[in-house]
Amino acid sequence: MAETLTPDICVIGAGSGGLSVAAAAAAFGVSTVLIEEHKMGGDCLNTGCVPSKALLAAAKRAALMHDSAAFGITAGNVSIDFAKVHAHVHNVIASIAPVDSAERFTGLGVRVIKGHARFRDRRTVVVGDQYAIRARRFVVATGSTAGVPPIPGIDTGPYLTNETIFNLTTLPRHLVVIGAGPIGLEMAQGFRRLGSAVTVLEAAQPLAKDDPECAAVVLDQLERDGVVIRSGVKVAGVAHAGGNVSVTIAGETGEETIEGSHLLVAAGRKPNVDGLDLDAAGVRYDRGGIFVNKKLKTANRRVYAIGDVAAKQLQFTHAANYHAGLVIRNALFRLPVKVNKDAIPWVTYTEPELAQTGLTEAQARERRYPVRILRWPFHDNDRAQAERETHGHIKVVTDSRGTILGATIVGAQAGEMITAWTLAIAQKMNIRAFTGIVIPYPTLSEIGKRAAIDFFTPSLTRPLLRRIIAWLRIFG
Numbered sequence: 001m002a003e004t005l006t007p008d009i010c011v012i013g014a015g016s017g018g019l020s021v022a023a024a025a026a027a028f029g030v031s032t033v034l035i036e037e038h039k040m041g042g043d044c045l046n047t048g049c050v051p052s053k054a055l056l057a058a059a060k061r062a063a064l065m066h067d068s069a070a071f072g073i074t075a076g077n078v079s080i081d082f083a084k085v086h087a088h089v090h091n092v093i094a095s096i097a098p099v100d101s102a103e104r105f106t107g108l109g110v111r112v113i114k115g116h117a118r119f120r121d122r123r124t125v126v127v128g129d130q131y132a133i134r135a136r137r138f139v140v141a142t143g144s145t146a147g148v149p150p151i152p153g154i155d156t157g158p159y160l161t162n163e164t165i166f167n168l169t170t171l172p173r174h175l176v177v178i179g180a181g182p183i184g185l186e187m188a189q190g191f192r193r194l195g196s197a198v199t200v201l202e203a204a205q206p207l208a209k210d211d212p213e214c215a216a217v218v219l220d221q222l223e224r225d226g227v228v229i230r231s232g233v234k235v236a237g238v239a240h241a242g243g244n245v246s247v248t249i250a251g252e253t254g255e256e257t258i259e260g261s262h263l264l265v266a267a268g269r270k271p272n273v274d275g276l277d278l279d280a281a282g283v284r285y286d287r288g289g290i291f292v293n294k295k296l297k298t299a300n301r302r303v304y305a306i307g308d309v310a311a312k313q314l315q316f317t318h319a320a321n322y323h324a325g326l327v328i329r330n331a332l333f334r335l336p337v338k339v340n341k342d343a344i345p346w347v348t349y350t351e352p353e354l355a356q357t358g359l360t361e362a363q364a365r366e367r368r369y370p371v372r373i374l375r376w377p378f379h380d381n382d383r384a385q386a387e388r389e390t391h392g393h394i395k396v397v398t399d400s401r402g403t404i405l406g407a408t409i410v411g412a413q414a415g416e417m418i419t420a421w422t423l424a425i426a427q428k429m430n431i432r433a434f435t436g437i438v439i440p441y442p443t444l445s446e447i448g449k450r451a452a453i454d455f456f457t458p459s460l461t462r463p464l465l466r467r468i469i470a471w472l473r474i475f476g
């Protein structure tokens with residue numbers, strides 16, 4: 001007979017979102033059950049952020065060794081042992097895994113259950129015939145998996161997704177990537193820099209969710225690295241033969257076949273809603289995920305959905321963590337909460353990095369703001385010159401009064417530098433704040449101050465103001 005548990009909170013899925021809810025609930029002394037059917041840590045730790053960034057770190061080392069001659073340093077013959085790159089990636093996962101482990105969460109006071117969870121009715125979740133959990137609140141945090149488009153022939157042989165690519169122990173000779181979003185392009189640059197030939201196929205625009213002007217800087221670097229990017233092409237068919245793969249694409253000039261050794265599908269994500277029996281719980285959903293309101297509540301008021309499985313939300317680890325914080329405030333303390341997607345930054349970890357926070361220029365114009373655009377290039381920054389990292393720029397979007405609406409940074413350390421702008425947007429700050437701030441010299445962050453000073457340039461009619469700006473330009 002099934003054991004019946006009656007916790008305050010039952011969390012389904014021990015990935016970025018679910019672990020954050022469980023850890024916070026346990027810290028407040030709330031009885032919590034956490035159910036995971038696969039690996040603790042979910043996508044981010046096992047098949048997403050962590051292995052991808054570890055692989056990119058190896059690829060960056062390889063690129064640095066090839067490109068250091070301008071610094072007066074040559075590394076001789078650079079050799080890449082891909083089996084050791086694989087070991088490095090898995091060592092990084094292993095070093096982080098204890099933080100997400102069942103043992104740690106049990107120690108925090110969470111009841112961790114291994115198994116597949118599904119709803120039996122509106123207020124009961126079952127795990128096989130072992131457990132029935134009747135909780136006060138449920139949090140569905142089941143994440144997403146790679147969406148595989150219905151391309152003729154794709155299923156007739158092997159293809160890689162984020163779940164399998166990090167298991168490779170030999171370097172692909174020619175990796176064909178379907179999808180030029182952040183995941184596809186990070187992997188494209190990583191494998192190219194480690195020695196694979198790489199061709200990326202994209203039906204629409206690469207990095208379509210990012211500011212096109214800044215995305216172009218990334219695409220330019222990928223092409224310099226030797227990644228072939230074919231955008232505006234439809235993948236018409238896939239054939240597998242002799243361990244290789246032929247991908248037929250249809251573009252403006254007709255059909256063409258690309259021969260590769262491996263195929264990676266990175267063409268979007270599919271929320272994990274199957275097998276949860278959401279209908280039994282009265283939770284509404286479709287292929288895009290579980291429908292949630294601004295509080296992340298589903299159609300069943302006892303049930304929240306967070307992270308990648310929630311429809312129309314940003315699919316990032318920090319977005320899942322942010323959702324978790326909102327759910328804790330609402331479910332435990334009955335505080336009013338409202339999800340704000342504009343406050344969530346994101347980064348594509350190619351080299352150069354591409355970081356976005358707040359509104360892009362296009363979004364600001366769509367919302368009919370009287371937009372001002374401020375830019376400053378990396379090549380006018382002394383630290384960037386010293387590091388030979390002069391590729392890229394900052395682009396800041398403000399309204400006509402200088403309220404900061406958004407910022408995009410493309411260049412070295414963009415992911416680190418975007419935080420100041422995220423804080424500024426969250427605090428509804430004016431661009432003036434960046435003109436007065438003292439920034440250590442020489443740092444890349446100075447580009448933000450330089451862009452900010454530019455806000456005041458066109459309105460310079462008064463001589464004193466003009467002198468102040470000139471002074472700031474020289475000594476600021």
Ligand SMILES: Cc1cc2nc3c(=O)[nH]c(=O)nc-3n(C[C@H](O)[C@H](O)[C@H](O)COP(=O)(O)OP(=O)(O)OC[C@H]3O[C@@H](n4cnc5c(N)ncnc54)[C@H](O)[C@@H]3O)c2cc1C
Pocket residue numbers: 012013014015016017018035036037038039040041042043044045047048049050052053115116117118141142143144162183272275276306307308309315316317318319320349
């Ligand atoms: C290659 C790649 C690179 C990425 N890089 C980044 C990055 O650099 N930065 C970033 O912010 N984001 C990145 N992401 C996205 C990030 O991984 C996800 O947004 C994040 O993991 C979502 O967290 P989650 O909690 O919603 O789901 P997940 O982390 O996927 O966790 C869901 C968990 O639920 C479990 N589960 C599912 N169904 C059930 C069930 N019925 N019963 C029990 N358990 C169940 C699953 O096994 C899984 O462990 C990347 C993703 C990929 C694929």
